[in-house]
Amino acid sequence: MxxxxxxxxxxxxxxxxxxxxxxxxxxxxxxxxxxxxxxxIALAFMVIAGFAAAIFFGHEPSSYVVVLAAVFGAYMALNIGANDVANNMGPAVGANALTLGGAIAIAAIFESAGALLAGGDVVSTISKDIIAPSAMASTDVFIWAMMSALISAALWVNLATWIGAPVSTTHSVVGGVLGAGIAAAGFAAVSWPTMSAIAASWVISPVLGGVIAAAFLALIKSRVIYQDDKIEAAKKWVPILVGIMVAAFAAYLALKGLKRVMTIDLPTAVAIGAALGVVAWLVTVPLIRKQAVGLENRNKSLKVLFGIPLVISAALLSFAHGANDVANAVGPLAAIVHAAEFGSFSSEVAIPMWVMVIGAFGISFGLFLFGPKLIRMVGGQITKLNPMRAYCVSLSAAITVIVASWLGLPVSSTHIAVGAVFGVGFFREWDTSRRMRTLSQTLPEERRIATEERRRRKLVRRSHFMTIVAAWVITVPAAALLSGIIFIILSAIVS
Structure with missing residues (x-):
């Protein structure tokens, strides 16, 4: 036993x-x-997008081309969610106004809503007339050129996300169209004045965004942070800044996001924005006064007052991004669908709803699955953000687009937002250095901070600055080269 x-x-x-x-x-x-x-999950979504295309286009002789384009269109949308959306949500996360999960949820909802409710229903198939459609030898050549542009743009954005560089997805598509167009029709087919304007936006977008963000931060510092009674100053200025934010976003969305309903010119859009801005100011005054009751006279209390406006501005940025940038991203896919369905191509085509759905859901999935890396980078690794600084970034992003539209300048929302983060960081460096220099002059010689030490105290990480600027500069040529190679390979396979 x-x-x-x-x-x-x-x-x-x-x-x-x-x-x-x-x-x-x-x-x-x-x-x-x-x-x-x-x-x-990303691969499953791409397969589902292909099945959706097969359902809608299974009766067409060239349905396999549309199915393939839908798969790569879904891949592109996933990459936009992973890379582009970080610019809208990164500042709010970096300022601790939103958790990463909350930011992803808000961005997914508002990006999709912007794409499906206010997204442009017509898009230039060759992305702002870069390549003359008449230069294409045939419909098949046009289709494979657009396919090459789509694949190359998606691959480039994927690579940029992997190395941690926020790049312009619109510029990636532009580069893809340029490279495929040159490979298909030669250099003469390119509209070089258009390309020159796009190249100018590489400089204009970040500089304008940075200057405006720095100007708002200077305003907040001088009128609120450096005041003896910070809370009383905030009660006056926060409603004004909320009014400016609402006015900017209302004008932006009226100008860019309501194309499905009506076409609104710039003066009318500005008038609509101004009216709604005044209403927002009137509504916000009692709310901020109520929120300020019992707060201590310190900077930490100011973060509370800027928290909710910052979250709202991040949500509005996502809606505006969905309304405008998704159409550019799925433009090559829409062009392929149109060419396959009608056997012809034109400078403008309608975007089918199922294509917009692929774009909207792809962005949401991409943000959820791969977005946290760049959200953290934009929000906290370039320079340290708090709600006041992050609010300046959001304000700058909306106002810069309005100013650029008024001046007729092509700008990139990615470059504006990241440029605004840099602008805030570099202004903080200058302001801190100025104050340290002034303070040193009042101290005894032995307690003064050495000039070399002041120069060493950088508030913007130079390694990220150089990586991002380099990625911006090479986005169009890199996407163009990749697209040209892909077009040559695809032409050799199908011929």
């Missing part, structure tokens, strides 16, 4: 060891598989 008990005990011990091994194996398997969850 005792031998049997001993045998049972040995058996239980062996079983226990095996279970431990299994649990370790299961844990190791889960750990190894975790990095594959995101790509797996």
């Amino acid at each position: 005792s031998d049997r008990n001993q045998h049972d005990a040995d058996h239980l011990e062996t079983l226990d060891r095996d279970l431990h091994r299994l649990s370790y194996l299961e844990g190791a398997t889960q750990y190894a598989a975790r990095p594959m969850v995101g790509p797996g």
Whole structure:
């Protein structure tokens, strides 16, 4: 009997060891598989997009081309969500006004709403007349050129996300169209004045965004932060800044986001924005006064008053981004669908709703699966943000687009937002250096901070600055080169 008990005990011990091994194996398997969850879901979404295209276009002779384009269109949308949307939500997350999960949820909802409710229903197939459609030899050449542009833009944005550089997805599409157009029709087919204007926006967008953001931060510092009674100053200025924010976004959306309903010119859009801005100011005054009750006279209290306006501005930025940038991203896909359906191509085509749905949901999935990396980078790794600084970034993004529209300048929302973050950081460096220099002059010689030490205290990480600027500069040529190579390969396969 005792031998049997001993045998049972040995058996239980062996079983226990095996279970431990299994649990370790299961844990190791889960750990190894975790990095594959995101790509797996992304791949499933691309397959679903292909099935959707097959359902809508299964009766067409060239349906396989549309299915392939839908798969790559979904891939492009995923990459936009991973890269582009970080610019809208990064500042709010970096300022601790939103958690990462909250930012992703808000961005996913408002990006999709902007794309589906206010997204442009017509898009230039060759992305702002870069390539003359008449230069294309045939419909098939046009289709494969657009396919090459789509694939190259998606691959470039994917690479930029991997290295941690926020780039313009619109510029990526522009580069893709340029490279494929040159490969298909030669250099003469390119509208070089259009390309010159786009190249100018590389400089105009970030500089304008940075200057406006720095100007607002200077205003907040002088009128609120450096005042003796910070709370009383905030009660006056926060409603004014909220009014400016609402006016800017209302004008922006009236000008750019209501094309499905009506066309509004710039003066009318500005008038609509101004009226809604005044209403927002009147509504905000009592709300801020109520919120300010009992707050201490310190900078930490100011963060509370700027928190909710910052979250609202981030949501509005996402809606505006969805309304305007999604159409550019799915433009090549819409062009392919139109050419495959009608056997012809034109300078402008309508975007089918199912194409917009792929764009909207792809952005949401891309943001959810791969967006946190760039959100953290934009929000906290370029320079330290708080709600006041982040609010300046959001304000700058909206106002810069309005100013650029008024001046007729092509700008990139990505470059504006990231340029605004840099502008805030560099202004803080200058302001801190100025104050330290002034303070040093009042101190005894032995307590003064050395000039070399003041120069060493940088508030903007130069490594990120150089990486991002380099990525911006090479986006169009890199996407163009990649697109030209892909077009040559695809032409060789289908011919």
